[in-house]
Amino acid sequence: MNATVHRLDPRGKPSLEPMMSLVAHDLNLVNSVILDRMQSDIPLIPELAGHLIAGGGKRLRPMLTLASAQLLGYAGTRHHRLAAAVEFIHTATLLHDDVVDGSDLRRGKRTANLIWGNPASVLVGDFLFSRSFELMVEDGSLKVLKILSNASAVIAEGEVNQLTAVRRIDIGEERYLEIILAKTAALFAAACRIAAVVAERSEADEVALDAYGRNLGIAFQLVDDAIDYTSDSGTMGKDAGDDFREGKMTLPVILAYARGDEKARAFWKDAVTGKRSSDEDFAEAIRLVRETRSVDDTLARARHYGQRAIDAIGGFPAGAAKSAMIEAVEFAVARAY
Template identity: 55%
Template sequence: MGVVVPFEEKETGQARIEPLVGLTGADMERVNAMILSRTGSEVAMIPEVANHLISSGGKRLRPMLTLATATLCDYHGDGHVKLAASVEFMHTATLLHDDVVDESDMRRGKLAARMLWGNEASVLVGDFLLGQAFRMMVEVGSLRALDILSTAATVIAEGEVMQLAFAKNTETTEDEYLSVIRGKTAELFAAACEVGPVIANSSKAHAAACRSYGLNLGIAFQLIDDALDYGGVDSKLGKNTGDDFREGKITLPVVLSFRRGSEAERAFWRRTLQDGEIEDGDFEEARVIMRRHKALDDTIERAEHYAKMAKDALGLFPASAMKDALNEAVDFCVARAH
């Protein structure tokens, strides 16, 4: 607890996350100390549940982005540390809630909190973390930053509800799915990046650029996760491949495979994902169908498109080590699929 878990060395070509980790390292130590102090409670179950997930090896990419964009905009002060901790608490709360909604057994290679303490405790501790996040936002004293992050909390919840509406619906369109991940995943990336220039009193153009960077990075990040669930390796994922398939989640590789497939293949997706009738060998069959229709390749190609948009958004900023590190972080996130 309180230590940034370094990214594993991976076969990702020249793309590395270490420059971003290094440039934000000192501030991340302060963020981690803040996280540790704010999970304290006289109710013993609260720190137990919170620390189970917080200390389980998350990459802390989102709070790093808050620190990085504040530095990119020449911020001098301490507010970015509290906002970064707030962002991480928001993310952790959504994971606790997600596992209950999705009935997930595992999270980051460990038993999900709900499996150890129950659904009720997971939801309520998630609520506690959200409350602490908003307390820290208020302490920073930036009404605009509070507005950005509180709006993000609303949009994330909307994205979750939208995902429920599309759950197990094989007729989901690509546009509908992208709307879900913009809310569910990309919005927190966007907000995490936008509050940096806001507390630095940077220009509206700089704030918009950082938001665009975060939003597009978040979409690319989720699309790569979608592809990895069918084409990745367990040891690199921190979870089992096929979790999305077993949980009946409609992700972009499924959307593309369903649209491009034969009637027999569509019947396969309806049986497995819509009706939940999964038999031995079905996951391998799903991967065969996806390869047949290049669904994984095209999902990665779309991720690369959003990654380019993220990097283009930073074109407004002058050359610097932090700008280079942010660009390399985009490449690293996409390179996980190779």
């Protein structure tokens, strides 16, 4: 094991730039696959898919596949198509999520469902899922197919789990963690793990990369949920307070409700069930999560999972890939500061 211990410091200014530079050439090849495979004789499909795919996303999940492959010294090309498959899975879930949530903004732009309607968004999401499976099958590895298809199923389960938890004040930390493990962390984990499969590395390396991605995914979602109560739409790329208005029991709300007095708990019950959703109510929600240090503690948990991600790749040799993957974790956590 590498003896170096990395500590996440919120005062620093970590960046995704090292990872973006590391995988720039590979990512161009992945983007070529994405552009090629999102084409269709039906013009609406590339038009709608392109709106989201070209909409300013960082391509973090495919970058994790590419960086993991570099960490392992993989010199082939199979990971390009698989990274594209990962991005298609992610994009499909975003299209479906925005329909389910009724979202108006995604990455600071109007959502596809707002422009083209819900039916088109759902069907183009289905098309992208299908494209991702074509790419997996073309790779020819049953193990890769199993990892990515399982992740797709787990993501869908997580979204259904979240849907059945909406507007329920009785959702606790355990159920919340189940949801984010499925809807976010599963794809992060799979994106990293498949690199070890194509590089023909040991089961231990697969597990280590899986743990890196899974813990990074949890940290990433915890930060997202904290930012909903600390930021504006310009920073977030979605409407500030979306989670609040949708009645989602994210960790800041779970903690604030548990720590609140009788009056605060009554407010949260009304808010979660949809009886209080005005801008003034959202301002009160922000005051309560700050007063109970619920955002601070959510971010502390994010740092904990971020450290677990860093520790998971401690046994791999030092180098540009490892450094970039460590800084990517630090970046994910530091977004809230």
